[in-house]
Amino acid sequence: MADYILQVKNLCKSFGAVEASRDLCLNVERGHIHALIGPNGAGKTTVLNLLSGELKPDSGTILLNGDKLDGLPAHKRALAGLGRSFQITSIFENLSVSENMALAILAGEGHNYRFWRNSMKAEAVQKSLADALARVDLIASSSQLAANLSHGEKRQLEVGMALVGGPQLLMLDEPMAGQGAGGTVELKRLIRSLKGQTTILLVEHDMDVVFSLADQISVIVYGYCIASGSPEQIRRHPDVQHAYLGEQ
Numbered sequence: 001m002a003d004y005i006l007q008v009k010n011l012c013k014s015f016g017a018v019e020a021s022r023d024l025c026l027n028v029e030r031g032h033i034h035a036l037i038g039p040n041g042a043g044k045t046t047v048l049n050l051l052s053g054e055l056k057p058d059s060g061t062i063l064l065n066g067d068k069l070d071g072l073p074a075h076k077r078a079l080a081g082l083g084r085s086f087q088i089t090s091i092f093e094n095l096s097v098s099e100n101m102a103l104a105i106l107a108g109e110g111h112n113y114r115f116w117r118n119s120m121k122a123e124a125v126q127k128s129l130a131d132a133l134a135r136v137d138l139i140a141s142s143s144q145l146a147a148n149l150s151h152g153e154k155r156q157l158e159v160g161m162a163l164v165g166g167p168q169l170l171m172l173d174e175p176m177a178g179q180g181a182g183g184t185v186e187l188k189r190l191i192r193s194l195k196g197q198t199t200i201l202l203v204e205h206d207m208d209v210v211f212s213l214a215d216q217i218s219v220i221v222y223g224y225c226i227a228s229g230s231p232e233q234i235r236r237h238p239d240v241q242h243a244y245l246g247e248q
Helices: 044-052 074-080 097-108 123-135 151-163 181-193 207-213 231-236 238-245
Strands: 004-015 018-029 033-037 059-064 082-084 169-173 199-203 216-221 224-229
Touching: 004 044, 004 199, 018 033, 018 044, 018 059, 018 199, 018 216, 018 224, 033 044, 033 207, 044 074, 044 082, 044 169, 044 199, 074 082, 082 151, 097 123, 097 151, 123 151, 151 169, 151 181, 181 207, 207 231, 216 231, 224 231, 224 238, 231 238
Parallel strands: 033 199, 033 216, 082 169, 169 199
Antiparallel strands: 004 018, 004 059, 216 224
């Protein structure tokens, strides 16, 4: 029997007459990379916003490890084990790479942010910072202002910041967006290295990335999941070919 870390049941969200999510059902297996794909405007980011607590659903149920997340605010969902990156990179550009990572480490520890103390000297930061930077290959850039990083490095930093909290489920929203070839290769390597350790829900338009990384794929069209299955099952699914992938 499959071990589902995330179960979404009949999730609905409308914005006026627009149904962004229609009776969405989704099961994400523990340790897998599960991709969420679909055309622009299909409702993929809305799903992530509903899961993370950024948006409140009209109806439906979200279970993480069998526990309901319904009604929990975003910060309590994060403490329950949900981590997230965004379409637009969300880092503190006026701080150094190390300082960004230190803040993420302290947030994961439930720190109360007493800013008159040097956060870089906190025990949790001293213990974890080097490993956290090494994990996303940013040791050499640790003293740089985050604003001076390349786009790809900013993405790596954001993913690294999401990882230091030890999320059970990491949601990545378009991590390859705006990347050059080198940045895409590096992020693919990083995401692949997490397989089996951290469950990942991946929203991505780059189909080469999706089909090379995903264990399972769900396809959303107009807020409704039209198919879920292995990459090969999705590639051959007639409804998916018609709605999204094309015939080739």
